[in-house]
Amino acid sequence: MRIGYPCINLGIGCKAAKTFRLKSYSEERLKQTVENNLSCLEQILKFNLTNNLFFFRITSDLIPFASHTINRFNWKDYYRSKFASIGVFIRKNRMRISMHPDQFTLINSLDETIFERSKKELYYHSKVLDLMELDASTKIQIHVGGVYGDKQKSIERFVDRFNNLEKSVKRRLVIENDDVSYTVSDCLQISDQIRVPILFDVFHHQINNSGPAKEAFELCAKSWDSERDGIPMVDYSSRNPSGSQRNHADSIDLKDFERFLVKSRPFDFDIMLEIKDKEKSAIKAINFAMRDIRVQEFLGSLC
DNA sequence: TCACGTCAAGCAGAT
């Protein structure tokens, strides 16, 4: 069991998600920004290592406008060795990496042009991970997408479109239950047809339910082929007690986290903490989870 | 230095 947090480290003093406006696009500006982002990513990973955080989600903003038509710059070749050396660090330290394209990436959109853009965006994500030479256990997670007034048709469209994606994308893609539309059992329906792993989102499941969490989690876990996909990944958060129902917590509720650790035994998986104060809560969580046998086993397997 | 209008992309639910 590894524990991690998404995209941004709030204490380190740099961000790997620096971007700029489309209007100010220039190759110079792009290079400057990417160099900042890659160097910050290295700093974050080093920080994570010293804090026993072996799971991290790389921001989609790493290469701004990566899949946009304005971008004619060959960033793949230009930064090839930089990506490779970051990949060496990740593999050497047995870190797990994931990415999560944002809400504009829609495989099942009714609009072909949105699907075409989404394909390019997914290809960008897979290219970053390929350049780091990370294996197929390094996942790209997306939601199923919109319902468009007919969930069954939208699920069918997802399946058809999925089959249409490049191999390099398909091998990394996992789907995640969301908080408004697609439940775990909806995801299972898709997974049964195209053998795509399901990432269990604990918080979304609480809000958008298709049955008891334990069963849902077990079914999701089964959808991962540990040989190829690695152990399952889970998104964990609790509700912000003073916010709306969909709001993520500002900082980790260790009591709730403890209940989750107990309930999820003996399954082993990697946990992404989607909590607003990022590495701060992640450090609290890993320090707390040091007593869990699954974390001990991972740390023990390192040296 | 600061205020503040706006930002590549979409959907669903609340107001």
Added chain:
DNA sequence: ATCTGCTTGACGTGA
């Protein structure tokens, strides 16, 4: 109709 949340405010202009 417009705003908000989503994994995250922060870019950039004008004063």
